[in-house]
Amino acid sequence: MPKLEISIQDEQRGFEAEVKAIEKQWAAPRQLHLKRPYNSRTIAALRNSIAAPSTASSTQGVKLWNQLNTHNKNGTTELTFGTTDPVAVSQMAKHQQTVYVSGALCGFSEVAIPGMDHADYPWDTVPKVVTKIFKSQLWHDQRQRQFRLRHPVEVREELENWDYMAPIVADGDMGFGSLTSTMKMAREFVEAGVAMIHIDDLAIGMKKFTIGQGRTVVPTSEYLDRLTAVRMQFDIMGSETLLLCRCDTDHSEFITSVVDERDHEYVLGATKKVEPLQKHLKDGQARGEDLKAARSEWIESASLKTFDEAVEAVASKEEVDFYKTELSKHKFTSLTKRREIAARTVKEEVIFDWELPRSAMGQYLFKPSVKAIVERALAAAPLGDVTWARMDSPNWKDIVEFHTDVRKVFPERLFAFGYTGDYDFAKAGFSEEEVKTLHLDLAKMGVVWQVQPIWSLQGLNLVTEQFGKLWAEEGIAGYLRTVQGPALSTKPMTDGFEKLSYCGGYLADAFFETVAGESITEKGAAKDFKRH
């Protein structure tokens, strides 16, 4: 095989030039907030010998970055929703600035076997949907531009001129396992034209269950490794794609490992001398007992607490104060260190064993708090561009505490928010007025990108079932009355095949005209000007 025709001197010169280019890109305002655990020489050495194709992802990433910072400056927010459908995206261009490709929706409709949002679908599922949507955006952009340019300048003001190139934000879930799969997924997303992806701290496949048990998170270190892998892949490609650091820690109940001392404060242990939970469950199963009841009975007997709560349960007020004073001299204190501090500040023995409650899959019990989420968000921030604390319910006090505490450290941090799950605002104490202004109140705290991720499930099911019933009962008369009549009478006409400027006919004609030389431009412009 022929060798690359390049001298070693030129190879080295090229490498040094690339290092300088990377350092220039990293020093630009767009990336000033980023701190990497690797350097420009490492990245330059990981690049191809030929310049990587400049990706639309970079363009769209910068566009989104500018959109979000404008919202931050103005105290406003983008309000978008989730979809997997390019046709819906063509309509989102009219009222949204961005598009969200939801993993939950992809896992429900874009895979061989659908399922609940366990993020258990192949890692290239969402990137493929982004490709489909991005190419559709390009087509609509081309279709609209060709239609406009076929008309004389003096009438163009009246023609539609939507920005179809809305930046796409996509669900990268937990990165799908090993760092290489996370990097491959990040590369697929960049090549698909995505503007931003979010990566969360969930354990793979352990997102949510219906048997009453909560989600499982990974140690802070593993979460940061995932984010680093994505940032590194973006850097290898030289792409300005944005990274949204998402924490699913709220309401999580398990953590896969205690390897990271930063998590020790929140791990629960048994504070009574009981047998391991798994032995209790196995014995109960052998006796034919109900496992959920046996689990609840064990939890009751174990008196589960964090280590600090275990100290408070046996120490005097003075001892607790002394323990906390000593503890405050350290940050992210390990259990070993906490035990050592307790031994010299508390007379009573502090019984605490986090091994006893471990689940059948070896997970440790985890007691999240806003403080725990803030700590993860702060650790992640230097690797990403935007932060999102996914919350199971709209607890306004927690929401304010989280965003306020992160901004105490990063005053200009940009935030995302998902109206996800089935938020019960009344139950969360919101008045009707507070619900009406929620998106504006969030925007005041820097929440500049807000998404209703799963309208395309609930919303489309609602209207589809309604149309199905109408069609079955009224036939075409129902269609004419409720769909075609209204659609043809809106100004401009609702987009559909009936609308010549939308369906793509003129674009196809333009190809034929150009190739076959047949020109219908003059006639076409005059004939259909009113039907667009």
Ligand SMILES: C[C@](O)(C(=O)O)[C@H](CC(=O)O)C(=O)O
């Ligand atoms: C936003 C989300 O990641 C999604 O996949 O759309 C899901 C939505 C949901 O399951 O309600 C999430 O919030 O985890």
